[in-house]
Amino acid sequence: MTTLNLKEIFESFDVFEKSYVLQPEDVAFPAELGDIKEPLEVFVKITKDRDGYRVNLSIVGSVELECSRCLSTFSKDLSQEREKHIESYPTEENLSLSPEDLEVSFMEEPDIINLEELVREELILSVPMKPLCRPDCSGIHHHAFLFEEEKEGPKDPRFAILKNLLSK
Ligand SMILES: [Zn+2]
Numbered sequence: 001m002t003t004l005n006l007k008e009i010f011e012s013f014d015v016f017e018k019s020y021v022l023q024p025e026d027v028a029f030p031a032e033l034g035d036i037k038e039p040l041e042v043f044v045k046i047t048k049d050r051d052g053y054r055v056n057l058s059i060v061g062s063v064e065l066e067c068s069r070c071l072s073t074f075s076k077d078l079s080q081e082r083e084k085h086i087e088s089y090p091t092e093e094n095l096s097l098s099p100e101d102l103e104v105s106f107m108e109e110p111d112i113i114n115l116e117e118l119v120r121e122e123l124i125l126s127v128p129m130k131p132l133c134r135p136d137c138s139g140i141h142h143h144a145f146l147f148e149e150e151k152e153g154p155k156d157p158r159f160a161i162l163k164n165l166l167s168k
Pocket of ligand 1 (some may be wrong): 134
C-alpha cells in the first residue's frame, strides 16, 4: 500500500512529484468489473492550496474486460490523466469554494492519501457500463458457434443442439 502523508511532505516541499509502479494485487480492482494483469504506471503531482490539495494523476495501464455482447475478453486501455481536488468533508463554509471544473474527492483524513485507492476509484469510473470488444461487435452468431466447434470440438452440449437445429 502506498500512503502519502501530505502534511509531512508539504512541510518541506511546495510541490510533490513522483512516479510509481502499482502492482495489480495492490490496486485490488473489483473482479466483477475486470481484471488488471499488468502493473500500472502512475505519475502523481500534488500541490497544496487553500482548501486542500490539487492532485494530477497520470495513469498508464489496461484492464481485461468481458465484452457485453459476445462475451469474449479483451484488453482495454485505461490510460488517462485526471485532475482532482482533495478536501476534508465539506462544511458549509468551504462547500461553495470548490472550483466546479475539478473533480472533488472528500477524504476523512485529507492529509493522508492512499494512492492505490485513488487510482482504483479513477479506473472504476473509466470502465464502460457496457464494455464492447470493438465498437461494431455484432454479438454471438451461429457461425461463431459452428466455427468454434469445428476448430476445437464440442465443449458445450448446447453447440451440438444448436448445430442440429440449424442443419434441419
Ligand atoms: Zn464483442
